[in-house]
Structure formats: C-alpha cells, structure tokens
Amino acid sequence: MSARRPIYLDNHATTRTDPRVVEAMLPYFTEVYGNAASISHRFGREAAEAVDHAREQIALAIGADAREIVFTSGATESNNLAIKGAAQAAAKRGNHIVTASTEHRAVLDPVRRMAREGWEITVLDSDEHGRISAEAVAGALTDRTVLVSIMAANNEVGTLNPITEIGRLCHDRGVLFHTDAAQAVGKIPIDVHRDGVDLLSLSAHKFYGPKGIGALYVRRRDPQVRLQPMLDGGGHERGFRSGTLAVPLIVAMGTAVELAVGAMDEESSRIRALRDRLHAAIAAQVPGIRLNGHPTDRLAGNLNLSFSDVDGEALMMAMRDVAVSSGSACSAADPEPSHVLRAIGLDDDLARSSLRFGLGRFTTEEEVDLAAEAVATAVDRLRGQAVAWSPLSG
Ligand SMILES: Cc1ncc(COP(=O)(O)O)c(C=O)c1O
Structure with missing residues (x-):
C-alpha cells in the first residue's frame, strides 16, 4: 500500500x-x-x-x-x-x-x-x-x-x-x-x-x-x-x-x-454513514477506545477517539498510510495536549492518546475499511510493545 x-x-x-x-x-x-x-x-x-x-x-x-x-x-x-x-x-x-x-x-x-x-x-x-x-x-x-x-x-x-x-x-x-x-x-x-x-x-x-x-x-x-x-x-x-x-x-x-x-443533505447522510462504519469497525477490533465529542449532535464527518495506553503521535506515525490529526492540526506545531480535549475533561495522557478522523466529500467506503484495519494493526502493535517495555510488566 x-x-x-x-x-x-x-x-x-x-x-x-x-x-x-x-x-x-x-x-x-x-x-x-x-x-x-x-x-x-x-x-x-x-x-x-x-x-x-x-x-x-x-x-x-x-x-x-x-x-x-x-x-x-x-x-x-x-x-x-x-x-x-x-x-x-x-x-x-x-x-x-x-x-x-x-x-x-x-x-x-x-x-x-x-x-x-x-x-x-x-x-x-x-x-x-x-x-x-x-x-x-x-x-x-x-x-x-x-x-x-x-x-x-x-x-x-x-x-x-x-x-x-x-x-x-x-x-x-x-x-x-x-x-x-x-x-x-x-x-x-x-x-x-x-x-x-x-x-x-x-x-x-x-x-x-x-x-x-x-x-x-x-x-x-x-x-x-x-x-x-x-x-x-x-x-x-x-x-x-x-x-x-x-x-x-x-x-x-x-x-x-x-x-x-x-449537496448538504445527501452528502452529510453519506458521510455520517461512512463515519459510523469507521467507528464500528474500529470498535469491533480495538478494545479500550473512548469517543470524544457529542455522541449525536456533532459534525457528520467527525470521529475523535482516545485509545487508552497508546500515544496518539506514535499511533499516527505507525499508520503512515492514513492521514489524520492528533489534536488540532491548526496548532500541530504545539506539543501541548489539545486544549479542547482538556476542556471536555480528558487528562493529559488520554488527550495525548487521541486521534481525530475527519471524513469528507471524497472519502470512500474502501478507504474507511482500510483505515480501520490500519488503526487496529497499529494499536495492537503499540500496545504489545508497551507491555513488553513496561517496567511493571516483569
Ligand atoms: C473553527 C475554526 N476556526 C478558525 C479556523 C482558521 O481558519 P483559517 O485557516 O481559514 O484562517 C479554523 C481552521 O482550522 C477552524 O477550524
């Protein structure tokens, strides 16, 4: 790929x-x-x-x-x-x-x-x-x-x-x-x-x-x-x-x-369905995720997830074939955890373990399925490493 x-x-x-x-x-x-x-x-x-x-x-x-x-x-x-x-x-x-x-x-x-x-x-x-x-x-x-x-x-x-x-x-x-x-x-x-x-x-x-x-x-x-x-x-x-x-x-x-x-009505239903498909596919393969943002009253293309015990930056690096954002891309130069995730009550570790998926007009079903696979593989790998490296694991 x-x-x-x-x-x-x-x-x-x-x-x-x-x-x-x-x-x-x-x-x-x-x-x-x-x-x-x-x-x-x-x-x-x-x-x-x-x-x-x-x-x-x-x-x-x-x-x-x-x-x-x-x-x-x-x-x-x-x-x-x-x-x-x-x-x-x-x-x-x-x-x-x-x-x-x-x-x-x-x-x-x-x-x-x-x-x-x-x-x-x-x-x-x-x-x-x-x-x-x-x-x-x-x-x-x-x-x-x-x-x-x-x-x-x-x-x-x-x-x-x-x-x-x-x-x-x-x-x-x-x-x-x-x-x-x-x-x-x-x-x-x-x-x-x-x-x-x-x-x-x-x-x-x-x-x-x-x-x-x-x-x-x-x-x-x-x-x-x-x-x-x-x-x-x-x-x-x-x-x-x-x-x-x-x-x-x-x-x-x-x-x-x-x-x-x-195209708003048609486009937002299509994008919402793809977003829900992505969410469901990740949830089916990856335990320990948390949805950030309003469960229903939010933008159709938005999926912001925290992955417990995984660093969001490391996760992004581990899935180079999928372009997403950890925190706000507009302040990606800023290493601080996202001020929005903190504002909604996430602690620094959980905020740092978050990814924002933004789907849009050109997103396809095939891409969503590939992205879910990539996330699941990368999280698995990072969590495996975390256990192997953890000072508590021995
Ligand atoms: C909510 C919001 N406000 C303002 C901006 C800044 O927009 P622009 O890049 O057009 O200056 C952005 C861009 O990320 C945004 O998402």
Whole structure:
C-alpha cells in the first residue's frame, strides 16, 4: 500500500479543492484578470460582476444579504476582525466579552490579547461533550457585555453548539453575537436571521474551496453592526477590509459554497454513514477506545477517539498510510495536549492518546475499511510493545 497516496482523513484541517471549483476560478487568472475596484473599463467591470455573483452565492448560503458579506483571507482574519473590530467599536458601551474554552485559537488568542489590553473576558467551560449551553452564556452576561463569541461547530470533536438559542438570548439582551462557523458552513444549515447571528466567520478551504479566502458576515440592520477596521487602505469592502480583492479565489469560494449547500443533505447522510462504519469497525477490533465529542449532535464527518495506553503521535506515525490529526492540526506545531480535549475533561495522557478522523466529500467506503484495519494493526502493535517495555510488566 505504501506506493499509494495515503488515505486522507483530515478534512477538518482542510479539504481538497473540488475540481469543479478549480475549473470555475481558472478564467479569472488569465482572461478576466481586472481589478474589481477598477471599473472604468471592461476588465474591471467583469471582475466586479464575478465578485458580486460570488457575494450573492455566499449570502444565500447563510440567509444574509450580499451587502453584508466582507471578504477576508480566511476564518482567522474574520475572527480577529469580528472580535477586535466589534469590541473596539462598542468600547463606549462596555468592556466585557464572553467566549468559551473550546474555541479555536483564532478566537482565544485575540481575546487573550484584549485581556492584556484591559478588557474583561469570561471564558466559559463546556460540558463533557464540548457543548456550551445558552444558560451558561446567560449567566455570564453583565450590563458591560458587548460581545459573545461562541463557535457553531467544534473543529476537534465536532460538537454543535445551540447557536440559535444563544443568538436569541444575545439579541434579547442587546449584546452582539459572533459565531466562528468555519467548520459549520456547508455542513449544517445556517441562517443568520433564524440564528440571531450578528457576525459570522467562514473559510473556503473547509468546504472544498481554496485556502486563503474567507468572509465575515456583518449584520446591516436590527442592529447595524459597527466595526473598527483592522486594515486601513483603499476602503474596499465598505471600509471594513481594505486590499485588492482576490477575484479568482472569491469566484471559487462562491462556487464552493453553492455546491456544498446544494449537496448538504445527501452528502452529510453519506458521510455520517461512512463515519459510523469507521467507528464500528474500529470498535469491533480495538478494545479500550473512548469517543470524544457529542455522541449525536456533532459534525457528520467527525470521529475523535482516545485509545487508552497508546500515544496518539506514535499511533499516527505507525499508520503512515492514513492521514489524520492528533489534536488540532491548526496548532500541530504545539506539543501541548489539545486544549479542547482538556476542556471536555480528558487528562493529559488520554488527550495525548487521541486521534481525530475527519471524513469528507471524497472519502470512500474502501478507504474507511482500510483505515480501520490500519488503526487496529497499529494499536495492537503499540500496545504489545508497551507491555513488553513496561517496567511493571516483569
Ligand atoms: C473553527 C475554526 N476556526 C478558525 C479556523 C482558521 O481558519 P483559517 O485557516 O481559514 O484562517 C479554523 C481552521 O482550522 C477552524 O477550524
């Protein structure tokens, strides 16, 4: 099997760009290559039309208006703009932000910086499945709270948060609600009006689009959200985000979101069935596993398992033909056990013994079966070695 490419089960880290998406974007490099802000001629006007169309596609996917979409480089930038930008614009009204310990570092690190700058931050604990309840959010709000930031779906354990309830609560209390929906868009239905969302972060490479392009939804009315821009310059994107628009990437993002939302129901049932097959096949062969994340309310493609008495890194190394992640791939350079697994109550050893399998659009049944075999063989081998080497075994 080693001559073959490894089996890709790391779709939370990133997804393969769908060939249909690549095809849609290509003409915007070499044929329609104008600057979308330079509309005194046809090159620019065509580019601007393509951007307008993509903006409509993205808005439609989340129940927004096209004028509410601000293009960015990805969810990291969107989160920074949403959190720092909204808080700074609301600084006269308050100084308190509420978020959760299970958030991605692209939320936690901006709020940590704001804490150093004097903001008051409440970081809520999740339950043992990684879920943040609306009651917990309600209990944290004060009359100085200006922003709540709670993710729609967790990138490590896949758990879905009750964002509709949290959004309604925030609206009732006059507090802005931001959600990092990087893992959710195209996977679960999102409607910014139903969900009471004021700011929502998206990233194209999580839904089979290219890396380096994302967007922030910024509500225009009831309430109109004000943001302090992070970048000053040409005043693009209604002044929220200056910089020449990446037209080919924007076209790709629009195509990718339309494909993902159009296929969502069918695709998520297929992926969920494959995920359950993988789980069952591993469980049948490997004793001593534990499922992390919510047993049912989680992303269809997510399977996060702890393997007792096995080191996750060693396990990954032992199954080189399967590409998975131990902890969050976004901070894979960080040797610390995953902050999310710790937040849901795993001790360091169990957190270190965990693997995240992320199934996606291109995952096949054959791959799932091969992956389960590879996991079972590798765990067997490592556990055998652990017994042989253990100082307690003699
Ligand atoms: C929940 C979540 N937020 C933010 C990000 C960062 O996204 P980007 O790579 O587009 O900056 C990721 C990527 O892993 C993510 O999973």
